[in-house]
Amino acid sequence: MTDRVNLDNISIVLMQPRYSENIGAAARAMRNMGIHQLVIVDPQNFDLYNALKLATHFAADIVEKSSVCEELRDALAPFNYVVGATARLGKQRTLIHTPSNLAQQLIPISIENRIAILFGPEDKGLSNEDLRYCQALVNIPTTEFSSLNLAQAVMIMCYEIFIAGLQANEQFAPRLASRHELDGMYDQLKDILVRISYINAENPDYWMNNFRRFFTRLKLRAKEVNIIRGLCRQVDWYGKKCYEDGKKNNPNIS
Numbered sequence: 001m002t003d004r005v006n007l008d009n010i011s012i013v014l015m016q017p018r019y020s021e022n023i024g025a026a027a028r029a030m031r032n033m034g035i036h037q038l039v040i041v042d043p044q045n046f047d048l049y050n051a052l053k054l055a056t057h058f059a060a061d062i063v064e065k066s067s068v069c070e071e072l073r074d075a076l077a078p079f080n081y082v083v084g085a086t087a088r089l090g091k092q093r094t095l096i097h098t099p100s101n102l103a104q105q106l107i108p109i110s111i112e113n114r115i116a117i118l119f120g121p122e123d124k125g126l127s128n129e130d131l132r133y134c135q136a137l138v139n140i141p142t143t144e145f146s147s148l149n150l151a152q153a154v155m156i157m158c159y160e161i162f163i164a165g166l167q168a169n170e171q172f173a174p175r176l177a178s179r180h181e182l183d184g185m186y187d188q189l190k191d192i193l194v195r196i197s198y199i200n201a202e203n204p205d206y207w208m209n210n211f212r213r214f215f216t217r218l219k220l221r222a223k224e225v226n227i228i229r230g231l232c233r234q235v236d237w238y239g240k241k242c243y244e245d246g247k248k249n250n251p252n253i254s
Contacts, residue, residue, distance in 0.1 A: 005165025006110045011037035011079070012154055015072060015130060016121040020047040024054030025064060026119075026153030031059035031159035038066040039116070041075045054151075077180035078135050080113035081106075084126050085153055087146045096139045099157055103164035105136075108173040110165075117157050122150050132209065133179060135216045177225040185225045186212065188232045197241065219231035 012030055015022050017040065040046070046061070055063050069075035076082055084101065087178075106115055107202070118134065120126035131137065140148060140156055177185075179227055190208050193199045199207035218224075 005107045009110045010115045013039040013116045013118045015041045018044045018122050020050040021054045022150040024051040024101045026154040027055040027059040027062040029155035033160050033162040038062050040068045040071050041077050079116040079179050080176040082116045082134045083136045096137050097204050099160040102138045103160040112175045117147045177220045177222045181225045192232045
């Protein structure tokens with residue numbers, strides 16, 4: 001069986017865009033490449049008129065029907081796979097893909113999974129905290145000046161996905177756990193690991209990054225997330241049982 005890209009499962013997510021014109025220009029780039037789902041997170045000084053002016057009437061509906069969220073976590077909750085676009089590189093920004101390489105990998109995933117391509121604010125890009133929600137990172141290679149206009153970056157990614165999707169694909173990618181399911185698992189796992197003193201309670205998110213990178217490589221399904229959460233519940237239950245048993249045997253324990 002061969003499949004092509006499912007553009008209906010791909011969304012562009014703009015994190016705190018500062019200029020309404022960039023939202024409109026990004027929507028026009030999306031329309032050119034057949035992508036219609038736009039999510040805007042905490043836009044700064046959003047002006048619908050300026051956004052629609054750059055979108056033109058061809059892409060006005062993308063702006064008008066866009067989802068607007070206040071928090072990134074809520075915006076990404078329905079998605080099964082999140083790609084973060086970053087111009088900056090560093091030790092916490094490893095396993096970087098080029099747009100063309102990543103697009104090839106997204107084609108089979110798009111058949112059964114909702115994909116978010118996440119772009120950060122124009123002035124500073126995505127923070128390390130934002131990138132914790134991402135299963136993959138993409139960097140658009142440039143020369144000395146690495147910063148691209150937001151709409152230009154959106155166009156490059158949409159174009160590469162569109163081109164990659166023109167070819168038939170024989171790979172298979174299962175339905176993956178959503179961000180909502182993954183974030184619930186990470187919250188529960190962090191709570192347990194802190195309480196059993198496996199990770200430092202003063203900076204748990206730093207230590208959790210190792211677990212996030214590990215599980216990201218595995219591309220967890222919903223059933224596998226439930227297994228890990230069930231294990232956390234069992235560890236929690238056993239810890240409480242040992243504590244209660246200890247109180248029974250030693251009344252001096254408070």
